[in-house]
Amino acid sequence: xxxxxxxxxxxxxxxxxxxxxxxxxxxxxxxxxxxxxxxxxxxxxxxxxxxxxxxxxxxxxxxxxxxxxxxxxxxxxxxxxxxxxxxxxxxxxxxxxxxxxxxxxxxxxxxxxxxxxxxxxxxxxxxxxxxxxxxxxxxxxxxxxxxxxxxxxxxxxxxx
Amino acid sequence: xxxxxxxxxxxxxxxxxxxxxxxxxxxxxxxxxxxxxxxxxxxxxxxxxxxxxxxxxxxxxxxxxxxxxxxxxxxxxxxxxxxxxxxxxxxxxxxxxxxxxxxxxxxxxxxxxxxxxxxxxxxxxxxxxxxxxxxxxxxxxxxxxxxxxxxxxxxxxxxxxxxxxxxxxxxxxxxxxxxxxxxxxxxxxxxxxxxxxxxxxxx
Numbered sequence: 001x002x003x004x005x006x007x008x009x010x011x012x013x014x015x016x017x018x019x020x021x022x023x024x025x026x027x028x029x030x031x032x033x034x035x036x037x038x039x040x041x042x043x044x045x046x047x048x049x050x051x052x053x054x055x056x057x058x059x060x061x062x063x064x065x066x067x068x069x070x071x072x073x074x075x076x077x078x079x080x081x082x083x084x085x086x087x088x089x090x091x092x093x094x095x096x097x098x099x100x101x102x103x104x105x106x107x108x109x110x111x112x113x114x115x116x117x118x119x120x121x122x123x124x125x126x127x128x129x130x131x132x133x134x135x136x137x138x139x140x141x142x143x144x145x146x147x148x149x150x151x152x153x154x155x156x157x158x159x160x
Numbered sequence: 161x162x163x164x165x166x167x168x169x170x171x172x173x174x175x176x177x178x179x180x181x182x183x184x185x186x187x188x189x190x191x192x193x194x195x196x197x198x199x200x201x202x203x204x205x206x207x208x209x210x211x212x213x214x215x216x217x218x219x220x221x222x223x224x225x226x227x228x229x230x231x232x233x234x235x236x237x238x239x240x241x242x243x244x245x246x247x248x249x250x251x252x253x254x255x256x257x258x259x260x261x262x263x264x265x266x267x268x269x270x271x272x273x274x275x276x277x278x279x280x281x282x283x284x285x286x287x288x289x290x291x292x293x294x295x296x297x298x299x300x301x302x303x304x305x306x307x308x309x310x311x312x313x314x315x316x317x318x319x320x321x322x323x324x325x326x327x328x329x330x331x332x333x334x335x336x337x338x339x340x341x342x343x344x345x346x347x348x349x350x351x352x353x354x355x356x357x358x359x360x361x362x363x
Contacts, residue, residue, distance in 0.1 A: 017176065024179035028186060035190030049290040051297040053304055053320075054196040058329055063195070119197065122289050129285030131292075139205045148293060149197035155297040158290035159229060159240060 040089045044069035049124040050153035057147055062116055064104050064143075066097065068130060069123030083126040085134065094130070097137040105143075119147045124158060198296055203355075219271050221250045221279045225295060227286035240294060247302035251277050251350060261310060261349060274306075278353045299354060306350045311342075319346050 046069050057063055067086040071079040075091075085092050087100045105113050118138060122131060138146065223243070224232035231238045233246055253270040254262030262274065271277035279299055283292055304320055311319035325331050326339040 018172075021172065021175040021179050024176055024183055028179060028183040031183065031186045031190065035186065049293040051198055051293055053198065053297050053300040055199050055327065056324070057195040057197065058327060060195070117199075119195070124288070124290035124293070126289045127285060128283050128287040128289060128292050131289060132283075132285065135202055139202050142205070144202040144204060146200050146202060147197045148200065148296065149195065150293060150297075152196055155294045156240065158294045 040065075040086075042067060042072070042086070043075055043089075043091065044071055044084060044086050045123050045125075046121055047124055048121060048149060048151050049155075049158045051148075051150040051155050052153065054150060054152050055147075057117065057119060057149070061108070062112055063147075064101060064116055064118050065121060066100075066118060066134065067121045068126050068134070070125070083123065083130055085130070094133045094137060097134055098141045101138065101141045101143045115145075116143065117145045117147050118143050119149045121149045198293070198300060200296075200354075215278065216272070218255070218269055219276045219278060221247060221271070221277065223279065223281045223295065223299070225281075225283040225287045225291060227284040229288055229291040231295070240298065243295065244298045244302045244305070247279060247299055248306060250279075251302060252306055253277075261313075274350045275348075278355055280355045282356070300352075303350055303352050307346050310349050311346050314346070315342055319343070322346075 044067050046067055068083055069086075070076075070081050070083050071091070079091055085094065085097065087096065092100065101118065105116060108116065120131070120134070135146070138144070222232075222234060226232070231240060231243060233243060234250075238246065249264055250271055251264075251274050252262050253264035254266055254273060255268050255270055256272040257266065259273045264270075281295065281299070283295075307319035311317060311322060315322070322339055323343055326336055326343050331339075
């Protein structure tokens, strides 16, 4: 009997954690390289539709973002449940879109001002009326290059 | 007394904690972007001077989306899944025989030439955005399929792949210059003419 109890007395050796920092640093560098900083927090629902014939938006410094969707739950009490436009960090009306584009365009370096793309990140449940109004505003300020940002996937999943 | 057996070891036990802190910071503040989508050009605000261009009705392919997401294509109720095929047969028709690469039916009552064929898209104000994107996707897909076919015939590779490589800023400039001519040539064979009328209200 004493044969067995003797063995139990010796404790397990501690797990060597010396390589833990290396692993975590590896993860850290992975995330630092594949992600970009969030420039604004989303205040609207933003589930994009799917499309299969997509083109990648290269060069992030040439893109202006317009978000459209119903306000998230925190904001619904104040802003209602109809789809709204979000520019940078605040809700905006359609008439402010033109000024926003002009202001953002002025911030960009001279050589980029003519090659800017406006990315419309629109929730799939938004109505086309609002989009049509935004497009009309964009035409007024001559921001003609637009991109309907979508997820890559089967487009027919949108209509189910 | 001091320094017995070399310098003392630095305690690196908290290094993992520091690294975790940084990792969590980056996880919270960053997003993996979904930056891909359908590129479109809006028409300029001022109409061009030669406004009185007459376009024959047979060269226009009308697509109407109503507020419940149904499609009216060339005055016919159409399923979304058939839209791409219909658009392709319209673009590829080559009715007047001037298009030597078209493989369509050469129907005299459909489009004359891909360079004259215009797709007109009209939607209601209450149309769902998702439906609109699906329709846009199918129309762009129709162009892409035809362009791919011609690119395969002329250069032995897909147009979409060539274009993606051309637009990629990491491609070497010598390859880009070579691709530019090819991409432009294919684009001229099937120019994307997608006109969007102002949305109608349902009232």
